[in-house]
Amino acid sequence: MVLAPLADYTHAAFRTLVADYGGVGLFYTEMLNSRILAFGSAARDPYLLPGRGDRPLVAQVVGGDPDVVFRAVARLVSLGHFSAIDINMACTRGAIQRFGWGVSLMKDSFRAREILRAVRDAAAGLPLTVKIRSGWEHDLPELLRFVRLLEEEGASAIVLHPRSAREGFRRRARWEEIRAVVREVSIPVIGSGDVFSPEDARRMFLETGCAGVMIGRAALLRPWIFRDTEALLRNELPPGPPDPFSPLGRLADLMKEFLPEDMAFKRFRLYCFWYLQNFPFGFHYLKLIQKETDLNSMLKRLQGLLAGERFPAYPARPVMIR
């Protein structure tokens, strides 16, 4: 079970929270901008901190210039706490695509190859994973050609979120493409997309033959979904969900520990957008707490609002994404 890279969310504090609940075999950082990494000061960067218990930890890099990516990866390796490097060829955000980074690399095999070589050269023997989408469009022969290229260039594993670049988060993730990639390459394939319950995770393993199941949005709603999935896979009963306020209280404490104060507040407020979607009146609660101007008053408000709440049964599917 793999915690997905989630920009703005999978920082050291959140990964530590998830690790405390258990059930995760591999953690990803949020995507790290190669330009900032290459030319910034890695030592004090809160984005690069390891959490507690969040190992093995993969650092995900996004970029499109092989020289810059080389420098960025060399810096990451020098920190000593990353177990592997991932290159993001999946992100569809406008600015990332305009730079020719993220999923744009799937349209440019030559550049993709150059980036992979740069990462491999800088990674000093650390494994290299690549996170991709289905491609620009759903074109299976083209996807299979691309994953063969990744394998040829020394990727140790592939993570596939089987939606096209155009789809963003619309339509369903096409798990059948995960199965096709599993059959095409001999390296491990990790599936990502639309796993909203432990049962979904088990179904993804069974239907696709993937080596790992990655969870993103549902882990924001229920950071303990990995523990519940582990229990299901062992035919055991999962422990019940925590009291609705306690994960937020714990996360706030971890954010105060790992992140600078203003970043902690901003990130906590962003996180509430997801977590509160567990509850029928979540968006109303979100509106109410937006008025608070510091973390402690926000927490106090949340404690009152969530006192009478309970978690509905899985699936933990957000109704809105940003």
Ligand SMILES: Cc1cc2nc3c(=O)[nH]c(=O)nc-3n(C[C@H](O)[C@H](O)[C@H](O)COP(=O)(O)O)c2cc1C
């Ligand atoms: C808020 C958010 C941030 C994301 N950030 C990243 C990222 O930094 N790098 C990346 O490769 N994918 C990113 N993704 C994609 C997820 O890793 C994952 O592949 C996708 O959400 C599908 O999985 P899910 O259905 O379990 O959420 C992000 C997704 C969301 C919703």
